Amino acid sequence: MGAEGLRVCVRKSGSGRVASPSITSNGLHPKIRNVDKNHKAAINKSKQQQVDRSRVKIGEQSGSTVKSGVMRGTDVNKGWVVAVVVGIHLAVLLPLLLHYTPTGNNGVFYYYYNRPGGEKHEFWSTDEGVVDLPITNHTHLTLIIHGFSESSHRPWIRRLSDALLSVGKEERVVVVVDYWDLHTINYLQMRHNARQVASLIAHLIDTLVVHKSLQLAHTHVIGFSMGGRISGMVGSKLTTGQLGRITALDPSYPILHPVDPSETLDQNDAQLVVVLRTSLVAYYNPPGHVDFYPNGGIVQPGCDVWFYPDIVQQSCSHFRAVKLGVEAVRRGQQQVFPSCGCDSWGSFANNSCDCLLTSNFDLTTYSSVGGPFYLTTNSDPPYTIPFD
The missing domain is CATH 1.20.5 (Single alpha-helices involved in coiled-coils or other helix-helix interfaces)
Known part of the structure; x- marks a missing residue:
């Protein structure tokens, strides 16, 4: 083993001698x-x-x-x-x-209410289907026909039904017509379907007259939008007599010519025809016995916001009709919606109309003074504004 590989530790012993290193077996x-x-x-x-x-x-x-x-x-x-x-x-x-x-296969459905807040009952418009209806010769019957793209499930229909059933002490029944399944965006087909719906409703009323002794003088048809137009066709298709009253809430008018007079609402369709006009939708309809023009009958307060497109203003004004109708029934005992018989909206708005002839818009009476009537309403409920 070389010197460089030998590492030793040298120490002094107690005697002063240098102790020799102890080497182990591994060196x-x-x-x-x-x-x-x-x-x-x-x-x-x-x-x-x-x-x-x-x-x-x-x-x-x-x-x-x-x-x-x-x-x-x-x-x-x-x-x-x-x-x-x-x-x-x-x-x-x-x-x-x-x-x-909508499939077009199921036709028209009918439901009735006979007490406020009561259950909705479905029935068929056959001789057997009307047997159990709570209708007699003393019943005041109101039929409600919804508008285009609507159904019997619309909230305003239930509110109007409950309001009608709460009026007076007469025996009342409300029948709701649902023609949702016959809706289509094909205008010509929808026009045909509207005539079909009117024929079916007229058949139902005739059946009630024959089998339930319904009195047409106490029968009132209320229609909104297209339902207003259908209500006129119903009146013209009856075979057992003439309806007591038709109330058309902003009824629509056929937009394509030629227009068959039988497709429009006019004074010949009931003993009393009342038309409420709240938008351009009802502008071209022939006059009824009584025509009400809230705020001129074109645009309603609250709908005339400056940044609303015209179509939004018109849609808002159109649906205002059902709100006015519900309020007219709920507050009918208070002589709501007082109106002036005037030649035009301009004469009413400018106070140049003497307002000698007055009336109130309501949905429960079967007689009224005829002519056009103008009134103003609020933009929010309550809509009615009393005369000053």
């Missing part, structure tokens, strides 16, 4: 061996700490990677959840939408 003095072991241990510990730190870093990096992966996975999972939820809703709703989509 190292025991203390040298211990130092070497400690050195190696320190080195190994340092290396181990470096390795541990490296592992921690790798772990943190991999952890963040895993975390971000989990987050991405969560996003994906959320997306799948949303997709599944939407799919379930579509699976449930589509059959319902298809069920309520």
Whole structure:
């Protein structure tokens, strides 16, 4: 073994002599061996700490990677959840939408109410179907016909029905006509369907006259929009007599020529024909016995907001008719909607009309002074404005 490979530890003995080094079998003095072991241990510990730190870093990096992966996975999972939820809703709703989509196969449905807040009863317009109807020769019957794109489920119909059944002490029944299934965006077909609906309603009324002794003098048909036009056709198609009253709430008018007079509402369709005109929809209709023009009958207060497009103003004004109708029944005992008989809206608005002839818009009487009447209303309920 070379001198450079011999590492010795020299120390002095107690006698002052230099002690000879103790050599182990592996050529190292025991203390040298211990130092070497400690050195190696320190080195190994340092290396181990470096390795541990490296592992921690790798772990943190991999952890963040895993975390971000989990987050991405969560996003994906959320997306799948949303997709599944939407799919379930579509699976449930589509059959319902298809069920309520007009098919033209089911025709017209009829329901009746005979007390305020009471249950809605469905019946058929056959001889057997009307047997159980609570109608006698003393019954005051009102039929309600909804407008285009509507059905019997419209809230205003229930409100109007309850209001009508709360008036007076007479025996009253309200029949609601539902022709939703005959709706179509094909105008010519819809025009044909409207005539068909009118024929079916007229057949029902004739059946009630024959089998339930219904008195036509106490029969009132209320129609909104297209329902107003249909109510006129109903009156002209009856075979057992003439209706007591028709009230048309902003009735529509055929927009394509030629116009068959039998498709329009006029004074020949009932003993009393009352027309409420709130928008351009009813502008071209022939006059009834009594015509009411709230605020001129073109645009209603609250609908004439300057930034509303004309179509929005007209739609708002059109549907105002049913709100006025409901209020007229609910507050009918208070002589609401007082109106002046004038030649024009201009003469009424300019106070040049003497207003010697007055009337009140209501839906319960069967007689009234004839002519055009003008009135003003509020933009919000209560709509009625008393005379000064």
